[in-house]
Every structure is written in C-alpha cells, then in structure tokens.
Amino acid sequence: MSKYYILLNSSEIKSTGTFPQVSCNTLFEAHQLKYNEAPGYTPTLSFDLERRAKVTDVLSQAAISADGLIISENVKSLLSHFKLIEHLFYPVEIKAKTNHQNYYWLHLVAPLSNLDWVDFSSSSFYLKKGLRNIGEIKLSSVEDYQEKKKEQGSLIRIKAHKLVLNEPFNKSLDLFVLPRFSTSIYISEKLKNSIIENNI
Numbered sequence: 001m002s003k004y005y006i007l008l009n010s011s012e013i014k015s016t017g018t019f020p021q022v023s024c025n026t027l028f029e030a031h032q033l034k035y036n037e038a039p040g041y042t043p044t045l046s047f048d049l050e051r052r053a054k055v056t057d058v059l060s061q062a063a064i065s066a067d068g069l070i071i072s073e074n075v076k077s078l079l080s081h082f083k084l085i086e087h088l089f090y091p092v093e094i095k096a097k098t099n100h101q102n103y104y105w106l107h108l109v110a111p112l113s114n115l116d117w118v119d120f121s122s123s124s125f126y127l128k129k130g131l132r133n134i135g136e137i138k139l140s141s142v143e144d145y146q147e148k149k150k151e152q153g154s155l156i157r158i159k160a161h162k163l164v165l166n167e168p169f170n171k172s173l174d175l176f177v178l179p180r181f182s183t184s185i186y187i188s189e190k191l192k193n194s195i196i197e198n199n200i
Helices: 027-032 073-079 112-117 142-152 189-197
Strands: 004-007 022-024 045-049 068-071 087-095 100-108 124-129 132-137 156-162 175-177 185-188
Touching (some): 004 189, 068 073, 068 087, 073 100
Parallel strands (some): 045 087
Antiparallel strands (some): 004 185, 022 045, 124 156
C-alpha cells in the first residue's frame, strides 16, 4: 500500500522568522486565482518579505486561497523530476529591503472530478460550522456529497476526518490535492524523502 503525507508550510518561527513570511502587493490578482481552474492568463504576483521573515525555499502567504505554494527555483527544479496533478507555474516577485528575488506560484488545479478518487464508503466525514465540529455525516458518492452540501446551506461545510483512495486513483502521482474536503497538499513517500534529502 502506498503511503502519502501532508505537505505544510512551516509555522515555526525558529525556521521562518515570522508567519506568514510575505504580504501580497497584488491582492486583486491573488484573489482571482481559483482552486479548480487555471486562470487562462499569467497573473502579476508581487509580495513583500516581512521584516522579520527568513528567506526559505517555500514561503508562507495568506492572500491566495487557491491550492498551491510559493516556491524557489530549487523547489521548481526538484518537482520537475516528479509527477504532479495538473499544475502551472507563475512568476512571483519577492521584494526584500535590500533586493528582489524571483519565486514561483505553483498553482494546483483540482477539479471536482478528482473526488472520483475517493472511496466514500471507507472514508469518514463531519459537518463544520465556523471552527466547530457539529457532527458526523455519511457520504456514499460525489453525487451524494453535492446533494447533502446543498441541504446543509452555505454556513455549514462538509470536511473529512479520513480520506481513503480507490482504484481509479492514479498511483503514479507524487503530489495532488483533493478539493472540497481538505485544503491539504498530499505527497508521496518518494517526494517526501527527496525534500528531506535536499534540505527543503
């Protein structure tokens, strides 16, 4: 059985200096990026490095809600050796006090069809209102999810305790996301080991 891990931006101040590490200068462009589609144009993305922030290969940010990461050329090069879901790289300007650095926004495209990878009967779900878990809910399929989401209304979200992948899932993927239930980025053990080996 393949193992997958959740890839997170570090929030340890010892490693990053502050969190988030950058603030966005191009909020309109950042807010146009959607998790389930490619924008169809190259957005202009510019961020300021926060005063206490350390420069790392992956920079934490709070402006873009779409799935993705701000990454250095080193990370972009490393990822070229692995299989990712549909994705795009957009240039990002990072403005520091003494210089400007070029990074990339790794934009991950996660259409609803990716939920076909989920074994709903073996997974577990709950209802979330604000920050509170308000109870468990059973789902049997993507269609069942869409129907129950509509029933719950806009204030209640359906989230996952546990997601089990089924046979249609492409096991050769090293990095992927599952829309709606989770904001996590999942990586293979092979990619995780490479990240550690390269001190990223």
